[in-house]
Amino acid sequence: MSGPGERGVQAVLFDFAGTLFDDTGVFTASRLVAKAGNRGVRLDEQVAATLIRRTLAYVDAPERSAAKEGCDLSPDAHRRIWTGLIADAGPFEPPLVEALYDCLTDNDAWLPYPDALPVLEALSAAGVPTGVLSNIGWDIRPVFERTGVLDQLDAVVLSCEVGLAKPDPAVFDVACERLGLPAGRVLFVGDDPVKDGAAARAGLPVYLLPSERDVRVPRGLTGVLRLAGVESGRAVAA
Structure with missing residues (x-):
């Protein structure tokens, strides 16, 4: 060698x-149920899975690429841009938005x-x-x-x-x-x-x-x- x-x-x-x-596996129904529960939102796994599909379909759409520009340049920019996109995917109330964002940024996931x-x-x-x-x-x-x-x-x-x-x-x-x-x-x-x-x-x-x-x-x-x-x-x- x-x-x-x-x-x-x-x-x-x-x-x-x-x-x-x-x-590809950061968002799971069981994880969202747990994160939502921590935020005071009760979900079952079937509903959680539907919310995840809805969110990913929205934020991953090609027309959303421009909206993500600059999201990785600072923690504040990342949170602001991603929570904004997640909120628009629903529209979702703030606790659910935060729960979805918690899934994305959960290092254990x-x-x-x-x-x-x-x-x-x-x-x-x-x-x-x-x-x-x-x-x-x-x-x-x-x-x-x-x-x-x-x-x-x-x-x-x-x-x-x-x-x-x-x-x-x-x-x-x-x-x-x-x-x-x-x-x-x-x-x-x-x-x-x-x-x-x-x-x-x-x-x-x-x-x-x-x-x-x-x-x-x-x-x-x-x-x-x-x-x-x-x-x-x-x-x-x-």
């Missing part, structure tokens, strides 16, 4: 949602893909500097702490903390600076051809994952180990 300094890729930078942790943690552990064991760069509106470090890999990350760059978001090339520059390496030596791994693919404009090599995903199915992250010169067979099943 070659050492990190003996290969072109010397560090790996990962996107968060849809790359390492699943973004974010689950890793089967190959995510083993790949992070393999990179760390091989001495490859590793980081996360995410367009996000709240602190996701507790997700990595809960799953036992926070200490294996050399950099965590969150758009809401630095006031920059992908696809702005400047945010990739910030992440590379924190890893202490030039862009050409840092592999970026993501799933969005536009936002994550913009890493190439900042000089980073890019590894894009398929858009189709399932939290029960490996994400295809073992390919990252090969690109980083790490022998995957010793650390994670191919």
